[in-house]
Amino acid sequence: MKLQHVIYSQQFSVPDLMELFTRTRLMQKTVQRGGSRDYDDKIMATLFYKPSTRTRFSFEAAMYRLGGKVLSTESATSFSSVVEGEQLEDTIRIIGDYCDVIVLRHNEEGGAQRAADVSPVPIINAGDGSGGQHPTQALLDLYTIYNECGTLDGISVALLGALDTGRTVRSLAYLLSKFERVKLYFLAPSELQIKQDIIDHLREHNVWFHLNSDPEEVLPHVDVVYQTRIDRERLASKDLSASQYNINPAMLKRMKPNALVLHPLPRSVEIDPAVDLDPRAAYFRQSRNGLYVRMALLTMLFDSE
């Protein structure tokens, strides 16, 4: 597969995803062996207009484990001597001459595509606006299900939380729709339900899904529970309670013995820390997979040059 930029999760076909997952497993072995030096002439720039220590570290560690080097900004917005009318495009053109790949977290939807249109080097979208994409998160979510369940075909997944604004949930739904006989349950207070565009997409692709089911009824039957945050303030203002969407040991007891609990992290109250000890709690393994998936993506970009 030739890979030029990583902008949105839907750009990956099923064969692309399988190549990515094969490389990801290889990367896990590479890390266990102490990392690689194959890319020690490469420089990655992490240009984060919105700070995220975790995501940035995951990318930077991926580059280091490949032998490369990193130009880093914690908060490009705070520290740009912002010029009136200064363009993202100019910044990308300039920084693209200093490095071999740019990891961009931009504050505006569509920022990553704008960057890719002018960049002399590959762009990886690490999030563009709250309504935008965060494809590496979606890819590591998908890889985790694939890796733990052994397949994606026939998988049943319950998605819980604030689904309307949940960037990761939306991307995951898109990606899962590429596979066979997938079943999706969207469990949320109706005010926070998944938006119509996703519903339309699933209908168009004949994906089985169900809305507004009772978690108590659904969770015992699914292979994967993908939990995301519910902002308490949003609930308060709508006079709703989030507690029925939280995962706790009682809930866990009713789930399948080999089910998975996933969460993009960081979590707040929506997963009880007591759940951490259960082997079905896969969110820290999921986070670790982020390192391997990002390494795999970097190698795909560098090997496509």
Add this chain to the structure above:
Amino acid sequence: MKLQHVIYSQQFSVPDLMELFTRTRLMQKTVQRGGSRDYDDKIMATLFYKPSTRTRFSFEAAMYRLGGKVLSTESATSFSSVVEGEQLEDTIRIIGDYCDVIVLRHNEEGGAQRAADVSPVPIINAGDGSGGQHPTQALLDLYTIYNECGTLDGISVALLGALDTGRTVRSLAYLLSKFERVKLYFLAPSELQIKQDIIDHLREHNVWFHLNSDPEEVLPHVDVVYQTRIDRERLASKDLSASQYNINPAMLKRMKPNALVLHPLPRSVEIDPAVDLDPRAAYFRQSRNGLYVRMALLTMLFDSE
């Protein structure tokens, strides 16, 4: 040439500049070959009291392409546990023990020289105060003209914009005055014209120059147009219009076929993006040269030890 610190652009004699330019061309080839590892035992500290992502990345990429490592601050001022009465000199003495070269952007004029006076390792001035110096910018500007025109003797240069506060314009004028038969046109609203100290310097060194000419008349005859920012607020408050100092395709049409348009970047409205496509638009090549010039300076410092 023995090089101990890089504090101000005038410290470089013409033979020094020629050695720098020879090394700079070598560095361009080094980067094309994937960089060097000759300096992989070296550590550079970038100590930026005023943030500048672009300048910092250019220095850090230069160090990485030489194989070295980087200690980095985005904003040393924001994040120092500032102690009452704490001295720059103490900070430099301490950090100088952790690294092999310090790149300093200080907020006060003269800060770089104060640092050099006590530092155990070379200091590179990456800007010291708005009235101060930014020698690596001046050197990369000069290199770009030299590299694109093949010579600096006999060059005619129009300098446009807010020339009174333009640090880069001032430094470039100084450096160009070292060469033979140079002609300088300073084009600016009279309120923003180049200051008397530069005029005195040029007179003293018998450099041909002209002030306040009409851009329409001058631009068709020069080899280089060096454009810099005009702060719109300053103009507004003085009831002036900047548009006649902007570069647009119409203006470009009247310029020499092999002229150069330079700009220290970032730009605002003073260069129309339509100009970017013209091969005479050299500002992105100029920015890229910053990487090679900084690599060359680092090797000169390290090789002088």
Add this chain to the structure above:
Amino acid sequence: MKLQHVIYSQQFSVPDLMELFTRTRLMQKTVQRGGSRDYDDKIMATLFYKPSTRTRFSFEAAMYRLGGKVLSTESATSFSSVVEGEQLEDTIRIIGDYCDVIVLRHNEEGGAQRAADVSPVPIINAGDGSGGQHPTQALLDLYTIYNECGTLDGISVALLGALDTGRTVRSLAYLLSKFERVKLYFLAPSELQIKQDIIDHLREHNVWFHLNSDPEEVLPHVDVVYQTRIDRERLASKDLSASQYNINPAMLKRMKPNALVLHPLPRSVEIDPAVDLDPRAAYFRQSRNGLYVRMALLTMLFDSE
């Protein structure tokens, strides 16, 4: 010695300290030879919830001189997309999967221990709260005395400044109490004297100490003067003068010819810059030792794996 985490200075027994000091001397030689590459597969994360450029650079330079790589935050607090109820423990679990050691400066006392309890990799405490520990500073202070005086047994040390809040002074007193025939003088305005817990500890371990002596009388007789900051505002509010606790050339003249003046830096007015030129002024050598001690600790952690 097996070393798993570096949380508090008292965790080191005298044999541990001797192993550390032997390694520290080796590290000094390693740096003089241009550093090591023995740990070039290792990644260190510096997670600073309270910024400190100097301390961070010292750790990062230590890692670089060992050949390793660094994930860096200048200010994790400013730039975390803080989630309501987000736990340090989760952050450590996640980041611990990206690196081989975490250097943590946390804003709460006990933060380092909480991190160590869940971390998959070693934690080094780089300061946890103003009442907490900063063990690497204490270890480099102790090493400096050991290295310059040749022994720690029988050493007499005067500790000056705001001793009640002085984290470094408190830790040093603990460490020195492990050695034979040590004499400690605590010199401070009584409002800022060392706290009862240290006094109790010294009594319990039969360490000779004296409080509230006159600096004029004590300083001529001690081997080491450990000076720390007095916050002028605290003094002003208590109508006290700090000047009698300052070190100046007149004071220096009355000290032993081979005495040491130490200070954790940065200093304010409490050491006259004229003192810097005297060979007894050891605070910059002390700061440099921080690099070697931190390298030594990193090797002890990595070699214990």
